[in-house]
Amino acid sequence: MNPFIKIRRDLHLIPELGFQEYKTQAYLLSYIENLSKERISIKKWKTGLFVKVHGLHPRKTIGYRADIDGLPIVEETGLEFSSTHEEQMHACGHDFHMSIALGVLTHFVENPIEDNILFIFQPAEEGPGGAEPMLKSEIMQEWKPDIIFALHIAPEYPVGTIALKEGLLFANTSELFIDLKGKGGHAAYPHLTNDMVIAACSLVGQLQTIISRNVNPLDSAVITIGKITSGTVQNIIAEKARLEGTIRTLSDQSMDRVKKRIDAVVKGIETSFECEAVIDYGAMYHQVYNNEEITREFIQYMRSQTTIEVIECQEAMTGEDFGYMLKEIPGLMFWLGVDSPYGLHHAKLNPKEDAIEVAINILTSYMTYKGN
Numbered sequence: 001m002n003p004f005i006k007i008r009r010d011l012h013l014i015p016e017l018g019f020q021e022y023k024t025q026a027y028l029l030s031y032i033e034n035l036s037k038e039r040i041s042i043k044k045w046k047t048g049l050f051v052k053v054h055g056l057h058p059r060k061t062i063g064y065r066a067d068i069d070g071l072p073i074v075e076e077t078g079l080e081f082s083s084t085h086e087e088q089m090h091a092c093g094h095d096f097h098m099s100i101a102l103g104v105l106t107h108f109v110e111n112p113i114e115d116n117i118l119f120i121f122q123p124a125e126e127g128p129g130g131a132e133p134m135l136k137s138e139i140m141q142e143w144k145p146d147i148i149f150a151l152h153i154a155p156e157y158p159v160g161t162i163a164l165k166e167g168l169l170f171a172n173t174s175e176l177f178i179d180l181k182g183k184g185g186h187a188a189y190p191h192l193t194n195d196m197v198i199a200a201c202s203l204v205g206q207l208q209t210i211i212s213r214n215v216n217p218l219d220s221a222v223i224t225i226g227k228i229t230s231g232t233v234q235n236i237i238a239e240k241a242r243l244e245g246t247i248r249t250l251s252d253q254s255m256d257r258v259k260k261r262i263d264a265v266v267k268g269i270e271t272s273f274e275c276e277a278v279i280d281y282g283a284m285y286h287q288v289y290n291n292e293e294i295t296r297e298f299i300q301y302m303r304s305q306t307t308i309e310v311i312e313c314q315e316a317m318t319g320e321d322f323g324y325m326l327k328e329i330p331g332l333m334f335w336l337g338v339d340s341p342y343g344l345h346h347a348k349l350n351p352k353e354d355a356i357e358v359a360i361n362i363l364t365s366y367m368t369y370k371g372n
């Protein structure tokens, strides 16, 4: 078995949520510390890591970022190396991202190029976001790369393909949390209460009208409520409800507009259901915007290789806090085909592991070309 498949499986066993990636960090560290120390410097940052592979005669630093956190999902793949952590799973491919980064790192420790390469193992991509604080950290300011790359697995594309485009690749995101407080009471006396289950249901429906009636049909936006909590038992009217969701837009202006409409709709709920509502927009991610020139050159390079097929794709409504890094450092992100019938954030996501070697090969070849 390819050693990086074994590493992916080890990491798949121990998914951890954002800023709790202690075992993951320890695993990464123990692997990296076993490599030849001559060329590497390591600095811990919270539950993440910066690893610099020193070049032979560096003129610049190439950055490569891998995210390391898992999701709160009960795994249903039935794999023998399924998650051992209750209600946590690598369901967004970050186990792949890490093992690929370790494969590329190992290659350059053994086969140094002229330039430095900075590997960034970043916590909390799924939330609340590790990229922005990591970017602002003293370590990053000292070791700041001149150009930066990252990939994300793509279940919808076959192994042996990558997909990307110049410019906008992933949407702007904002988390959304709404707490409603009314008046609970006996299930048989609804007229004496303000039922927050009814208010929450009505609110979910009204939020969707923002997408269908306030966003230009030629633009794109998404509001998803992924979680509702309310009530205690079947015969008590709920005093409180909490909605948890996310907003996606293709521009900052649309994000402002959608939030203004959410504020207005929630005010309407307060009036009509005689309740109190508190909105918290949580963490926001900057859109992922691929540098045009670097992307053109990257596509041209990849098309000159016989081992990979390049698909020029459309933008997606996914979010990625790597967008913050691309806002400050020129570079790109691409999708890596991993061919799984179940998509990202699904309990049965099972990416094809052959893609790990494909990714290590194309990245080492491209970075060697860029950094020599």
Ligand SMILES: CC(=O)N[C@@H](CCC[C@H](N)C(=O)O)C(=O)O
Pocket (backbone or CB within 6 Å): 092, 125, 126, 127, 152, 173, 174, 175, 245, 246, 247, 283, 285, 317, 318, 319, 320, 321, 344
């Ligand atoms: C690639 C991917 O799936 N990223 C996540 C990022 C989540 C950001 C934040 N927690 C939010 O939900 O807005 C995604 O859901 O797109």
